């Protein structure tokens with residue numbers, strides 16, 4: 001089984017087993033899978049590793065994450081050597097931060113951007129690229145900036161992924177523009193857009209209400225088969241009311257009996273493995289995001 005070298009907020013490695021079961025049950029195999037909000041890309045790369053996908057295209061709007069994935073599959077040796085040599089220190093953190101100002105990937109600095117993405121992802125709180133370093137800038141905590149960077153383990157994950165290179169393509173760009181340009185593709189598209197409620201806290205590139213609505217409009221006219229995962233909010237149910245929606249239960253952690261739920265939406269009538277079906281939460285007061293779904297109709 002593949003393990004992502006990225007710690008990812010909202011990462012979908014737990015979700016892989018569910019996606020694999022849904023896709024196999026729908027009779028989808030030997031297919032080209034597109035993941036237009038790549039993040040840690042756990043679902044599409046897992047499908048490739050399992051032979052359910054024959055080819056994968058990753059799309060990402062964050063230039064650092066794009067550069068990371070591009071280099072994993074196109075310049076793995078340079079990425080690994082540069083990462084191996086990088087000191088995991090506050091000095092490196094200070095020197096790396098200016099790269100966050102780049103809104104587009106500079107083709108001449110892709111390896112620098114890729115190493116910056118990997119470094120900041122491992123060194124920052126919760127893997128958030130523009131968060132602070134673990135242990136704080138003064139490093140007074142017992143947890144230090146390097147406590148999540150096991151270089152040997154990360155490099156072995158990078159090497160395992162780089163083996164998939166002949167069947168992976170990585171593109172920089174905007175997901176909705178991609179869907180609108182490729183609405184007739186024969187590929188299977190798995191989408192995990194920035195969260196509706198907490199997206200702004202977790203990702204440098206996140207969505208406003210209009211962007212979530214633009215995505216739902218693009219998917220409504222798309223001819224390809226798609227599977228979409230979202231946080232459980234009534235506005236999202238409203239935006240996708242004409243599609244098949246199921247509620248997926250996740251355990252917060254092995255130590256906690258509490259469950260969280262996510263919505264899984266598709267245009268092909270998927271079925272969820274029974275052990276993952278969540279009960280709809282009863283909302284008290286204003287639901288989820290607090291946005292009244294009826295306002296969207298105006």
Ligand SMILES: C[S@@+](CC[C@H](N)C(=O)[O-])C[C@H]1O[C@@H](n2cnc3c(N)ncnc32)[C@H](O)[C@@H]1O
Nearest residue numbers: 008011012037039040061062174175192194205
């Ligand atoms: C919820 S995360 C994806 C998580 C991913 N499925 C995983 O397993 O880690 C959303 C991702 O979409 C990216 N993103 C944000 N806006 C985007 C856009 N307009 N087009 C493409 N990607 C975008 C973010 O940078 C982030 O990596």
